[in-house]
Amino acid sequence: MNAATHSDVLIVGAGVAGLAAASALSGTGAGARVTVVERKPFVGGRAYSYLHPALQERVDCQHVLLGCCTNLRYLAANAGVDDRIRWYDQLNFLEPNGRLSRIQPGAMPAPLHASFDFLRVPMLSVPDKVVIARGLLEFMRGYPLTDGQSFSAWLKRTGQTQRAIKHFWEPVIVGALNDRFENCSLRYAGQVFHEGFLKSAEGGRLGIPAIPLSEFFGEVAKKAEAQGTRFLLGKNVDTPVQRLDGRWWIHLEDESLSADALILAVPFEQVQRLLPPEVDLGLDLSRFTHAPITTLHLWFDREITDLDHAVLLDTGVQWLFNKGRIRRSGAHYVELVISASHAELHESRDEITQSALRELAMFFPAAKDAKLLKNGILKEARATFSVLPGLDAYRPQQTTQCEGLFLAGDWTRTGWPSTMEGGVRSGYLAAEAVTGNTSKFLQPDLPGQGLMRFLAAT
Numbered sequence: 001m002n003a004a005t006h007s008d009v010l011i012v013g014a015g016v017a018g019l020a021a022a023s024a025l026s027g028t029g030a031g032a033r034v035t036v037v038e039r040k041p042f043v044g045g046r047a048y049s050y051l052h053p054a055l056q057e058r059v060d061c062q063h064v065l066l067g068c069c070t071n072l073r074y075l076a077a078n079a080g081v082d083d084r085i086r087w088y089d090q091l092n093f094l095e096p097n098g099r100l101s102r103i104q105p106g107a108m109p110a111p112l113h114a115s116f117d118f119l120r121v122p123m124l125s126v127p128d129k130v131v132i133a134r135g136l137l138e139f140m141r142g143y144p145l146t147d148g149q150s151f152s153a154w155l156k157r158t159g160q161t162q163r164a165i166k167h168f169w170e171p172v173i174v175g176a177l178n179d180r181f182e183n184c185s186l187r188y189a190g191q192v193f194h195e196g197f198l199k200s201a202e203g204g205r206l207g208i209p210a211i212p213l214s215e216f217f218g219e220v221a222k223k224a225e226a227q228g229t230r231f232l233l234g235k236n237v238d239t240p241v242q243r244l245d246g247r248w249w250i251h252l253e254d255e256s257l258s259a260d261a262l263i264l265a266v267p268f269e270q271v272q273r274l275l276p277p278e279v280d281l282g283l284d285l286s287r288f289t290h291a292p293i294t295t296l297h298l299w300f301d302r303e304i305t306d307l308d309h310a311v312l313l314d315t316g317v318q319w320l321f322n323k324g325r326i327r328r329s330g331a332h333y334v335e336l337v338i339s340a341s342h343a344e345l346h347e348s349r350d351e352i353t354q355s356a357l358r359e360l361a362m363f364f365p366a367a368k369d370a371k372l373l374k375n376g377i378l379k380e381a382r383a384t385f386s387v388l389p390g391l392d393a394y395r396p397q398q399t400t401q402c403e404g405l406f407l408a409g410d411w412t413r414t415g416w417p418s419t420m421e422g423g424v425r426s427g428y429l430a431a432e433a434v435t436g437n438t439s440k441f442l443q444p445d446l447p448g449q450g451l452m453r454f455l456a457a458t
């Protein structure tokens, strides 16, 4: 018989959702005894980093957040790691000829704070700017409460020009929602523009963790540990069992764990596998689909650009992160991100690299002469779930009809797309549910600034 350890709450999964739930529940408010079991040897879930054995470098797929990610910011601040987020006010859009369009807030009040730069950017013509401004007006007061419409239908209905789509809507939405327009509901696209572009300058600031992600979220785990949370890493959980007295049990190789409450903070495709056969939560998981992200990691012998980050227009690669500069490491390390990389999943690593290097040279002449010292590719086939039109009806709440059983994870009902912020919100909501909603962990949205104090309905 294995040794048995009793806790108040068991959490399966140490991604951002599990970490948020653990940090909330073990904090002074709830003061629960929490145990987190994670099958990987590190925390962070999909927001992870690791020492690449061939490259001998700590690599991760760059994750970014916006100022409006209030719950993620709170989690980071609570763990004292918020100062490792580098904040940028400007977005840089680069055309293949190297022409730069920069959008950043000026002195005007929200929602007009970025309008001065927007009116001047060379990447858009006057007719493009007119249709974009008309489109943004629709998100001024808020965004649709229901998610039945697709963003592609909206683009057509509002008469967006080809260049407005390619140089504005696409970089923002494919970057934020990681799928083709027909697979993105208007609700979530509208949310990105309302919260990130219109409501306040603060909401649209771009935040980039400047340390590898598992180190970043490792600090969150350390804080939870200091509050008494126990972490068991590298332990795969099989089917948990509920005994007649209502307690949940997890049997590991060398230990059995039990608790009054169990939070499954795992991705949707894992939930069905973990649930005991007699537990039917009425989930229709066939409604969920994944979307991939591919990242290229390139080390050069010299600097190819003095920008820290840029959106690359009219090419396969969408974002450049100058990680050597962002991390202040001194290395000439550049990461290129291809969102919604369905095509690249079937291409060889060499094909993807050669094509990306050709594209890079179009934007940055210095890349032509620079020597590539080493490189790697990470293909994440299950990077995010797609916010398909109509999916909200199938996203479950964190409370289930099974006593003592709770769900967390970005895919549960959070009102957010597949993001770290969505993950943290789900963890806080699950933690609130565990306490019978006697504790409040969810942080409020940023308030509207300037004219948006009166105009924003959200």
Ligand SMILES: Cc1cc2nc3c(=O)[nH]c(=O)nc-3n(C[C@H](O)[C@H](O)[C@H](O)COP(=O)(O)OP(=O)(O)OC[C@H]3O[C@@H](n4cnc5c(N)ncnc54)[C@H](O)[C@@H]3O)c2cc1C
Pocket (backbone or CB within 6 Å): 012, 013, 014, 015, 016, 017, 018, 037, 038, 039, 040, 044, 045, 046, 047, 061, 062, 063, 064, 065, 235, 236, 237, 238, 265, 266, 267, 270, 274, 293, 294, 380, 382, 383, 384, 408, 409, 410, 411, 418, 419, 420, 421, 422, 423
């Ligand atoms: C390449 C890439 C780029 C991304 N870019 C961004 C970005 O820029 N900004 C952003 O906000 N979001 C981004 N995301 C999305 C973000 O990473 C996720 O939305 C978020 O991390 C989800 O967190 P989670 O805790 O819900 O799930 P997960 O991170 O998937 O965590 C679930 C955890 O459960 C564990 N687990 C599963 N089954 C078991 C089991 N049986 N036993 C024990 N443990 C188990 C897993 O190992 C994992 O650690 C990106 C994702 C990827 C992959």
